Amino acid sequence: MKNSRRQFMILSAAGACTLALNGKVQAQAMVSESDPQAKALKYVAVTPDASKNCANCALYQGKAGAAAGGCSLFGAKQVAANGWCSAWAKK
The missing domain is CATH 4.10.490.10 (High potential iron-sulphur protein)
Structure with missing residues (x-):
């Protein structure tokens, strides 16, 4: 399966958001x-x-x-x- 540049950009942005949100949630654990x-x-x-x-x-x-x-x-x-x-x- 050949990925397009658009798919790569969408997946990269989604991955970055997931990492950012994961760090924020973990930092808030009491x-x-x-x-x-x-x-x-x-x-x-x-x-x-x-x-x-x-x-x-x-x-x-x-x-x-x-x-x-x-x-x-x-x-x-x-x-x-x-x-x-x-x-x-x-x-």
Whole structure:
């Protein structure tokens, strides 16, 4: 089967969109407190101590004021800005 240039361009655009959307969906996955790594680090989505939370941790990669953001400990998963874990380190 011989593909035309038009088919190639359509398939290329569809593939690029799929990759872009896949990365966005994965980046938005939240860490669950029942996740094995979260359990090992004693992660909680709402900290009992307001002065120590993910938003003011050195490992937090989210934007200031955001409800959630990335953490270098949890890969592509996001943590709650008001969360906490035993690896907390002052920013």
